[in-house]
Amino acid sequence: MRVAIAGAGAVGRSIARELLRSDHHVLLIERKADHVDPASVEAAEWIHADACELATLEGAGIESYDVVIAATGDDKANLVLSLLAKTEFGVDRVVARVNDPRNEWLFDASWGVDVAVSTPRMLASLVEEAVSVGDLVRLMTLRQGKANLVEITLPANTPLAGKPVRRITLPRDVALVTILRGGRVIVPEKDDPLEGGDELLFVTTVDVEDELREVLGLSQR
Incomplete structure (x- = not known):
């Protein structure tokens, strides 16, 4: 898989290293x-340029990439890049990447975003997941908000x-x-029994989360 990452700070470099370990091509x-420090991620291809400029993306051949990750520390830049990558x-x-949770509502299909990753929200979810028993915790939003990865x-x-x-x-x-x-x-098979203390991961739409709680015998919010 070919992946282009905008933003080579600590976050971007960490993502790049993980992808390279799985034998993906990374820009x-x-x-x-x-x-710009090619020695820090030697196996990646590097470009010193502004990812929000059309000329940069054209020169990089961004249309040949399977995934674009907007991982800068600037939400405005991430939105502009997402829109260009998708529409152009x-x-x-x-x-x-969502840096400021107050901007999270902007990161949707109208700006070309397929998946928005908010670090503060993810950390909050992990805290909830660590202490919540018998309730539903949303871990990640998928498909432009149409579905969630949830844990119970x-x-x-x-x-x-x-x-x-x-x-x-x-x-x-x-x-x-x-x-x-x-x-x-x-990986659940139809005859696998459930046990108390099991952590169940579901993909579900928001509108049926209460039904899921009911099926699992959990209290309603």
Whole structure:
């Protein structure tokens, strides 16, 4: 996969290293000269230029990339790049970093953003996930806000203990993705039984989250 990352600060470089470990082709675009350090991510391709300029994106052949990641520390720049990548170059997947949670509402399809990643929101979700048992925690928004990755930890006294997955009738537009149990990651099969303390990861739409809580015997908000 070919991935272009705008912003070669600590965040952009970290993303690049992870992608390179998985054998993806990575391009880093950085406007600030003091952030251009090819030795820090040697396997990546580097361009010293402003990713918000059409000429930069044209010169980089951005239309040939599968994913563009707007990872600068400036929300305005991330939005402009996302819009250009999607509308001018037809990039299939655009991921944008949200620096200020107050701007999160802007990062949607109207600005070319497929996935918005808000570090403050993710950290808050992880805190909630660590302390919440018997409630639904949203971990990530997918598909321009049309679906969420959510986590539910079953309480120790759950009435679902011992019941196989096939006995759980999930609402429409809900998929059970993974069961986390102790140190195990379980891809759920229809005959796998549930246990108290299981962490269940679902992909679901917002409008059926209350139905999901009801099916799992959780209290309503």
